[in-house]
Amino acid sequence: MKPPPFEYAAPETIEEISALLAEYGDEARIIAGGQSLMPLLALRVVRPTVLIDIGRVSALDGWRQENGILRVGANLRQQDLLEDEDLKSALPLCAEAAPQIGHPATRSRGTIIGSICHADPAAELPVCALALGALMTVRSADGERQIAAADFFDGALSTAVSDEEFVPEVHIPLPDVLTGFAFCELSRRHGDFALVGVGCSASLDTDKRIVTARVGIGGVDDTPLCFDLDSAAKEQISDGQSVGDVAESIASQLDPGTDLHATSDYRRAMAALLIDRALQTAVSRASEG
């Protein structure tokens, strides 16, 4: 179908975006790359009065590193995770997930923040945001607040961002030297949303024992989920015991749905396998430095 009629606004500053949102609230939608919103418009699932195109707001372009934080702007494209060598080395988890996000023709426009804000429970970047402990900057005309990724996802396609707010930036803590990451997913076809997608981060101390380890999982609930390993699990893996038990115990807490593509049991079994794989890989990458 064709998108329903709407007014189009192309602000050039962040302040103008906030002012438009203050005026139109839930009648407005933000468009950046449009790779999630355009299908919703075409299917008339959403019918905004005003579309606010933030693509020409240059303050939202690019990324930078500052005080141990990587700041990603709302217009940074998914394709940059595959092409920008500096970004790839600063964000190895997202770079590993990137080839599996859609296709070249969608990554070329689709943005990193757009995908996180679309909050598809099976999408790759929300899982990465959780595993990385990202902080979403959320802004309205009244000011700015930050929401931890763990508190950001409310439900399928739903986030803690209110109608008057938008997300200009995401802050990702830069890893220490002894931190490793891994992303693994299972999908029906290349570029499909994941049946199960897992992103892990693991940090070690100088004795190569695990200090923190976090697992993000997509495709198994209404939102992507996040698990921090408890001290028993960290000890166990640091002592060289099987990661599989830890993976099994996380997977046993999942209650995935059944659909055309996979049963609940199959998803849970695959989650255990992928958590095992991703956690092992993250830990061994961390110890290689």
Added chain:
Amino acid sequence: MGAPKQILHVDLVVNGTAYSRDVEARRTLADFLRDDLNLTGTHLGCEHGACGACTVIVDGQPNRACLVLAVQADGSEIQTVEGLAAGEQLNPVQEAFKKHHALQCGFCTPGFLMAASALLQTNSDPTELEVREYLSGNICRCTGYQFIIDAVLSAAHKMREPGTSD
């Protein structure tokens, strides 16, 4: 009966020709190409970003023209399937599709040709796996994919070493 339609102005270049038109905000780039510019080579299969039939190249990058608003493409340079051949002379990718029987009904073909062109513009020597992954966003309901992959690999070879037979 609703507010008056907001009309916006769009200037862009398609296959080297500059165009300037007034459009409704909701006009997709695909409809703009087909209905405003009469460039009907770009096909619409699903109109919501699932099939790849509408793939065109915008500022050097492959894009699904049904997922871009014409106003978002204002100021861009666009290549469509009409820009590939020089008159009657097919380009190497089109030639390879013909030779390898990489089309039957041809509905998906403009999208595949443009996606393959985008790939070969950045990677002149892709592996079979790279071709498969790159084209994984394009759906064909007729030929199956093997002939399409064969055609793209053969076009890549031809373009690297003109004059050789494949």
